[in-house]
Amino acid sequence: MHKIDLLNPPELVRRLNWRDRYETKVAQWLLPWDGEEAVEIGFIGVPLSKTSISVSGASLTPNALRELFANVTTYSIDYDVDLQELKARDLGDIQMHVTDLLRCHANIEQGLANVYETLPDLFPIIAGGDHSITCPSVKAFKRRYPGKIGIVQIDSHMDVRNLEDGGPSNGTPIRGLLESGTVEGRHIAQIGLHSFANSKPYRDYARAQGITQFTARQVAREGIEPIVRQAMAVAGDGTDAIYVTVDMDVLDQAYAPGVPAMVAAGMTSWQLLDAVYLLGQNPQVKGLDVVCVDPVQDPRRATVRTALYVILTFLAGYMKRKP
Numbered sequence: 666m667h668k669i670d671l672l673n674p675p676e677l678v679r680r681l682n683w684r685d686r687y688e689t690k691v692a693q694w695l696l697p698w699d700g701e702e703a704v705e706i707g708f709i710g711v712p713l714s715k716t717s718i719s720v721s722g723a724s725l726t727p728n729a730l731r732e733l734f735a736n737v738t739t740y741s742i743d744y745d746v747d748l749q750e751l752k753a754r755d756l757g758d759i760q761m762h763v764t765d766l767l768r769c770h771a772n773i774e775q776g777l778a779n780v781y782e783t784l785p786d787l788f789p790i791i792a793g794g795d796h797s798i799t800c801p802s803v804k805a806f807k808r809r810y811p812g813k814i815g816i817v818q819i820d821s822h823m824d825v826r827n828l829e830d831g832g833p834s835n836g837t838p839i840r841g842l843l844e845s846g847t848v849e850g851r852h853i854a855q856i857g858l859h860s861f862a863n864s865k866p867y868r869d870y871a872r873a874q875g876i877t878q879f880t881a882r883q884v885a886r887e888g889i890e891p892i893v894r895q896a897m898a899v900a901g902d903g904t905d906a907i908y909v910t911v912d913m914d915v916l917d918q919a920y921a922p923g924v925p926a927m928v929a930a931g932m933t934s935w936q937l938l939d940a941v942y943l944l945g946q947n948p949q950v951k952g953l954d955v956v957c958v959d960p961v962q963d964p965r966r967a968t969v970r971t972a973l974y975v976i977l978t979f980l981a982g983y984m985k986r987k988p
């Protein structure tokens with residue numbers, strides 16, 4: 666029985682009081698890890714959102730996702746795959762400190778590094794939390810895959826704000842990874858960037874760092890698939906592993922009412938799902954996080970549900986990797 670330091674068991678376990686014998690819900694498949702069994706896919710909650718610039722209850726998202734595990738099935742009719750064939754478990758949540766946000770980030774890096782050390786073959790599905798978690802998460806990922814890391818970031822924002830004005834927040838994860846030398850700009854591709862949600866000095870900084878950028882308007886006009894293929898080529902060129910990070914605020918406000926930094930005319934749910942389906946198929950992709958959903962301001966859990974579909978659709982793509 667493994668006890669992984671800085672990792673707590675799932676706070677919430679969703680059970681069913683009725684089932685159809687011919688249908689499997691995610692809650693029946695994505696069970697809590699028992700600390701011993703071999704596991705291929707690990708769901709890991711990172712419940713931190715005090716580091717968000719705008720008010721955010723994203724720390725509640727791991728449990729909000731777990732609640733919906735009983736509402737969705739494991740089968741994709743689009744891709745004719747059943748996720749039940751994957752050995753997936755809910756590993757629980759990284760332990761947070763109540764007041765010390767830098768210590769929270771240190772816990773995320775060390776806690777995830779502990780997970781990877783205990784379960785070296787695990788594919789992590791990391792549920793934020795706000796986007797600040799991606800910086801320590803990728804640092805842990807790099808400890809696991811020493812060498813070059815590529816990033817595909819799907820986001821309305823570049824997340825390269827300076828670290829002096831507000832410390833490491835959900836506006837700085839990419840800046841933090843560049844300044845710490847964890848990832849090089851030439852290995853980063855951003856998809857879905859939005860007008861009136863970024864500034865020119867940061868655009869110029871990102872370009873000077875060599876980051877490849879695609880706006881939401883480009884996605885609308887050119888289609889998501891060719892853009893994702895270009896992004897994967899950038900993140901996969903000369904790197905040892907690709908990390909995918911999805912900020913749900915990339916979606917249009919009509920599709921994602923429950924994100925703190927909402928945008929008009931963002932990407933559609935289908936563009937996002939098609940993107941993660943392609944990314945899931947790429948064997949160079951070794952980790953995924955989904956961040957910045959606030960269940961507190963999410964009518965009928967609409968955005969949490971879409972975030973869950975992002976995870977499940979990514980895994981539908983992942984299943985296509987198998988021979």
Ligand SMILES: [Mn+2]
Nearest residue numbers: 796820824912
């Ligand atoms: Mn972001």
